[in-house]
Structures are given as C-alpha cells and as structure tokens.
Amino acid sequence: MSVIPLALPDRRALIREASVASRRRRTVAGLVAASLCVVALLVALVPIVWIIVYTISQGIAAWSVDFFTKLPHPAGIPGGGIANALVGSLIIDGLAALMALPVGILAALFLAEFSGRLAGTVRFVMDVAAGLPAITIGLFAYAVIVVPQHHFSAFSASVALGVLMLPIVIRAGEGALRTVPNDLWEAGLALGVRRARVARSIVIPTAIPGLVTASLLAISRAVGEAAPLLFTAIGSQVFSTSVGGAMASLPLVVYQNGIQAYPDLQQNAWGTALTLLVLVVVLNVSARLLARRMRRHAR
Amino acid sequence: MSLPVGVGRSAGALRRLRLGDRAYRRALQALGLVVLGIFAAVGVSLFVQAWPALVHSGPGFVTGTTWDPNKAIYGVLPFIVGTLLTSAIALVLAIPIGIGAAIFLSEYAPRRIAAPLGVLVELLAAVPSVVYGLWGLLVLAPIFVSTVEPPLTQLPFARGPALGVGLLLAGVILAVMILPTITAVTRDLMSSVPAATREAVYGLGGTRWQVVRRAVLPSVRVGIIGGVVLALGRALGETMAVTFVIGNSNQIPRSLLAPTQTLASLIANEFTEATEPFHASALLSAAVVLLVIALLVNTLARLLVWSVSREMRETG
Numbered sequence: 001m002s003v004i005p006l007a008l009p010d011r012r013a014l015i016r017e018a019s020v021a022s023r024r025r026r027t028v029a030g031l032v033a034a035s036l037c038v039v040a041l042l043v044a045l046v047p048i049v050w051i052i053v054y055t056i057s058q059g060i061a062a063w064s065v066d067f068f069t070k071l072p073h074p075a076g077i078p079g080g081g082i083a084n085a086l087v088g089s090l091i092i093d094g095l096a097a098l099m100a101l102p103v104g105i106l107a108a109l110f111l112a113e114f115s116g117r118l119a120g121t122v123r124f125v126m127d128v129a130a131g132l133p134a135i136t137i138g139l140f141a142y143a144v145i146v147v148p149q150h151h152f153s154a155f156s157a158s159v160a161l162g163v164l165m166l167p168i169v170i171r172a173g174e175g176a177l178r179t180v181p182n183d184l185w186e187a188g189l190a191l192g193v194r195r196a197r198v199a200r201s202i203v204i205p206t207a208i209p210g211l212v213t214a215s216l217l218a219i220s221r222a223v224g225e226a227a228p229l230l231f232t233a234i235g236s237q238v239f240s241t242s243v244g245g246a247m248a249s250l251p252l253v254v255y256q257n258g259i260q261a262y263p264d265l266q267q268n269a270w271g272t273a274l275t276l277l278v279l280v281v282v283l284n285v286s287a288r289l290l291a292r293r294m295r296r297h298a299r
Numbered sequence: 300m301s302l303p304v305g306v307g308r309s310a311g312a313l314r315r316l317r318l319g320d321r322a323y324r325r326a327l328q329a330l331g332l333v334v335l336g337i338f339a340a341v342g343v344s345l346f347v348q349a350w351p352a353l354v355h356s357g358p359g360f361v362t363g364t365t366w367d368p369n370k371a372i373y374g375v376l377p378f379i380v381g382t383l384l385t386s387a388i389a390l391v392l393a394i395p396i397g398i399g400a401a402i403f404l405s406e407y408a409p410r411r412i413a414a415p416l417g418v419l420v421e422l423l424a425a426v427p428s429v430v431y432g433l434w435g436l437l438v439l440a441p442i443f444v445s446t447v448e449p450p451l452t453q454l455p456f457a458r459g460p461a462l463g464v465g466l467l468l469a470g471v472i473l474a475v476m477i478l479p480t481i482t483a484v485t486r487d488l489m490s491s492v493p494a495a496t497r498e499a500v501y502g503l504g505g506t507r508w509q510v511v512r513r514a515v516l517p518s519v520r521v522g523i524i525g526g527v528v529l530a531l532g533r534a535l536g537e538t539m540a541v542t543f544v545i546g547n548s549n550q551i552p553r554s555l556l557a558p559t560q561t562l563a564s565l566i567a568n569e570f571t572e573a574t575e576p577f578h579a580s581a582l583l584s585a586a587v588v589l590l591v592i593a594l595l596v597n598t599l600a601r602l603l604v605w606s607v608s609r610e611m612r613e614t615g
Contacts, residue, residue: 030508034407040399041408041416044482047475048423051434107334110327122331124601129338131529131597133536135563136345136590139570139583143344163337170334194316196323224427227538227563231570254429255539258436266437273430284425288418 052277059274062267072237072253075262082272084239085248091241092157092233092249093223100162101169101215108173108214109199123174130167137163138228146232154240154247157233164228165218172217176210177203179294209294213287220283224276226251250276342590349587352580360584366549366565368573373581375588377551381466381559382592384552385541386534388470389477394527396474397481404482405489406511417486424479432543435472436464440544443468448556457555464546465558472540477530484526488519488607525603532596536589538563562589 066081073080111119141160146152180203188198204211226249229235235252236245250272257269353360356373363374400420404413440463448461457467492515500514516523546558547568560568562585573579 026506026509030506033508033511034403037399037403037407040396041403043396044400044420044478045416047478048419048426050438051423051426051430054434054438055430103330103334106327106330110331114324114327118328118331122335125335125338127601128594128597131532131536131593131600132341133538133563133589133593135536135538135566136586136593137341139348139566139586140341140344143348143583144340147348163341166334166337192316194319194323196319199323220425224425224429226427226429227567230567234571251427251429251539254427254433255543258429258433259543269433273427273433276427277430280425280427281422284422 055270055274055277058267058270059272059277062271063274067268067271071239072248072268073264074237075260075265078264080264080268082248082250082253082268082275084236085250085253085272086275087239087241088154088233088236088248089223089250091243092154092229092247093161093219095155095158095243096161096165096222097215097219099158100165100218104166104169104218105173105204105211105215107166107170108177108211109204111170111174112177112203113195113199122170126167126170130171133227134164134225135227135230138231141228142231151244152232152234152246154233154243154245157229157247157249158243160228160232161222161225164225165222168218168221169214172214173211176207176214176294179210180206209290213291213294216283216287216290220280220287223283224251224280226255250279345583345587345590349580349584352577352584353587355577356581356584360581361588364551368569368575368578368581371576371578373577373584375562375565375585377549378560378562378565378585379588379592380551381545382535382561382563382589384466384559385469385473385545385561386531388467389473389534390527390531392471392474393478393481393530397478397530398485398523400478401482401485401489402511405486406507406515417483420479420482422479423475424483428476428537428539429543431472431476432540435468435540435544439471440464440468451556454555459554459556461556462546462558464544465556466545466552467555468544469541469559469561472544473534473537476537476540477534480530480533481523481526484529485519485523488522488526489515492518519607521603522607525600525607528596528600528603532593532600535596536563536593538567542567562586562592 066079068081068086069083070079070081071084072082107122111123138160140163141156145156145159149156184202184206185198188202189195193201229249229252233247233249233252235256236248240247253272254269254276257265257272260266352373355371356363359374361374361379362376363372364376365372365374366377367373404417404420408416444461444463448457448463448467451457451467452459452461496514496518497510500510505513541561542564545560545564547560547564548558549560549565550557552559566582566586566589570579570582573582
C-alpha cells in the first residue's frame, strides 16, 4: 500500500516552521485550532438538538387519541386530527414502494452482475439523479399523469415518489449485492446453473438484509417529502382511499397547516411533524441495525 | 482443479443454458434502459410543457427581471439570483462549521464520543425538510425579528425592516440542512487517510494540528470539494424548507434581510393558482432552469467524487 504523497511546498513549510517557530507557538496554534473545531461541532449540534427537542415538546402536546383517529377541523375550530393523512401517506408511500422497489432491486442486480457501457451509464445517471430537486420530479408526474387525466391523484404522487426512490434503492442495492462473496456466485455457476437461478436462489437471499436496508432508506426519504406531492396528491380535508383522486398526506399537512396563522392548525402541524420524525427515525434506525447485522454476518 | 462449465451434459442442455443466460442478460439490460428512459422522460416532459412559455418570452425569460402573470410577462432572473444567493449564504455558514466539526470528530474526539455524535449529525440529514421549514418559520423567524436582525440593519448591505423571513433566514435554514452532508463526507474522507501519511508528519516533529493541516486536509481536498458541491446541489433545489421562510417577493433582493424567492419556492407558491395565460408553462420553464442548474452542479460533484475514489483505488 503506497502513501498519498505530501506536496513538496508543504514539506518545506514544515521544516521552516520546525526551525523558526518555537515549540510553544505551535502548541498554541494547535490549541486554538482544536478549540475552534470543538466550537464548530457544538454549533453544528445546536440546531439538531433544538429541532428535535422543540418538535417533541410541541408535538406531544398535540398528540391524543383524537389526533390520530379524527379528521381535520376547519380553521378556528380546535381539535381535529390527521387520520386521513396517516392513511393517505400509507397508501401513497406503499404504492410508490410497490412500484419502485422491484424495479430498483432488479436494476441493482443488473449493475452488480454486468459491467459495460450501459451499466456505467446507468450508475452515473443514478448518482446524478439522486440529487435532482424533488419538486422537478413532482412536476414530471404532473406533466405525464395529471395533465392528460385533467385531475390530481394519489397515483400520480406515488409515481413521483417512486421515481424519487429509484436512484437510492438502485445505488444502495448494488452495494448490498456486491457484498455477496464472489465465491458464492462462482460456486453457483460452477454447478452449471443458469445465472438467473444463481441470482434468485443464492445471491438475492444472501443479500436480503442489505436489500431491505436499501429499501428502508428509500422509503424513509420518500415519506418526508412534500414537494413532489404539491401538484399530484395536492392534499385533502376528507377521508379518501381512492388512488384516482386527491389525497391527504403527512408532509402536506405539516406544510399546509404550518403556514396558517391559526394556533390550532400550527399545533396540528407540530403533532404531524413529530409523527413524521418518529416514522423517519424508526425507518433509519432499523436500516442501520440491519446493515450492521449484515456486516457482522459477512465477517 | 477446474472443470469446464456443464461437463457431462449434452450439447443441447448446454445450449439451453447459454440461451437462458443470454435472455437473462437481455432482460436486465432492458430494465437498465427503462430506468434511463424514466429519467430522460423527466427532462423531456418538463421541457415539452415549458416550451409554450419559452417561445412566448424568448431569451427575456432568463434575463428578464419582471415576473407579472397578470400581464403575461415572465422573467426568472430574480429567482435565479435568489436561488444562488440563498445557497451561497448556506455554503459560507456551513463549510467552516461542517469541516471544523468533521475534523474534531475524526482527529480529536475519542471513538466513544465520536460515534454517537456522528450518528446524531447524520440523523439531521434524515429529518424531513418540512420540519426544518416549520421550525424556521415558527421558532427561528421570531428570534430573527427580535434579536438577530435589528443589529444587522446597521450594515450597508442589510438595510430595510427586520421581517424575520427573507434571504438570510432561508440561507441559515439551508446551512443547517447541508451541514450533515459536509460533515459526513469530510469525516469519512479524513478517516480513510492512511496512518503512514500522518506518521510522516509526526516523524518530522509535527503537532497534531500540523498533521491535520499539512497531511490530512491536503490529501482529501478534492473529495471535500466534491462533498461541498453535492451539498450545494441539495441547497439549490430545496423547496419546502425555503418556501416556509423566503418571504415570497418576486424582486431581486436589495438587502441581506429582504424577502425574495427561489426557483423552487416560486413553483411551490404559484403552481396551483396558475390560471393566467402561459403561467403554468412559465413555472415549468422555471423548473427546466432549475433542472439544468441542478444537473450541472450534481454532475460536477459526481465527477469530483469519482476522481477521488479512483485515485484512492490506485494509490491505496
């Protein structure tokens, strides 16, 4: 293993510092730098602790049995819940996962199994696509589904979220499939079995924890996104399970209630924000735990 | 000991095996093409919907400073400026803090402290952006009005009333959002620097800080830049958090505290009420401009990150 080389001017500067500057000056410089780094970390931690603690304190105050089981009330009438948004998020995100995860995992299998120009292109495009603004993907679903159908729908929202999930599940899924030892692939091939059979019976079962991790990460990203839903699911005050029409969802409730001047609605926004936070943290932590178990397993 | 594949099988069985493998390969290739097609369709469909407004406005669409749907005049320059300025503020705030925190986590903190703190910082990346927006509008904005902004109004580039919402608050919220990306990328890169590189500087009598500055940071510089550009891409396209706190003014901001609008917040604010001629199409044109900016920034980021990982494979 070779070493990343030091640039020549740096080495000169070091020698100069060692000979000219006193040891004390270097120690002081080191202390100052270290304290600045500590300060930077503390500054970085302030907003996260603040957001989490504040959302919990405000959100718990909004939580009640009614909050999770009742429909929203009009502005000015206290109370009201998010039952329709809970069910809406479940339907929209579930449908999105149902469409995106199988495609994504098979595409990941393609990247893990074959090299070549097409695989390289897919990999690069997925890397870039992972950074596309969510709102542009929402407008894509609007353009290809809402415009021809002339009405907003939960289905178009699922398509948008599915597209959003694809790059995440493909890249993370490829990583998971690549942790399957080469010996296992080759052992399967050496038996004279078809590649598809090797993938189905050996590779995918071995990589299942990693693939689940990839899926959970993709879902947790989609669950919190409001931007792709603005012009697709659009939100709703009533209870609806029809994917052909407008539907409520948790992130939209946070946005649409949060920008109102009514304290009751803001309170509901906090309660919904806490619900989202809990969902996302649960998804992320289980993804992490699975990934760790898989790593231990591999060793 | 290695036997050729399919030894002891009939020629027919072997051919069927090969045919099966070929069909499998073709099917997966087709799926790869479908995935590429989906993302090509994102660009094409936006462009098709944007076309009428682009024709209507001509080059003035990008250079025009007036956005008036009632008169069907559409110029997105104020929103391009708003997008770039909010992201610039976010970078100025997040780069030193993010890298400083990463240096502490990777070089100074004992593992027992660094690991949980690292998880906490990464958790910040998973918080939905509407929650940042809600916190920005209902918690941070009042504090900005009462405490942060009044002293700033004395500055020449921050004149005007202290509204809370506006350019500065949007930049601060974006900074909070991109911090975890910068910190996580920097920390991971620094931890991957081989021990020999550090020992070389220790061997010359260097202090711990000199090791960081002379050995560790220079060798991961390109990767850090890649991570920062990646964070920039996220900030440019962020919609919900910014929409909460930007102030919604279709003017080029004249002050650090002025309310303004980014491309993404413009679309989020106006799209559902776009009934004037060309209005919806003009908003989709704004989305095309945003898409182009995001593609350029993300491609640059990926090329930088890739060049680093290739270098590491070759030297490491």
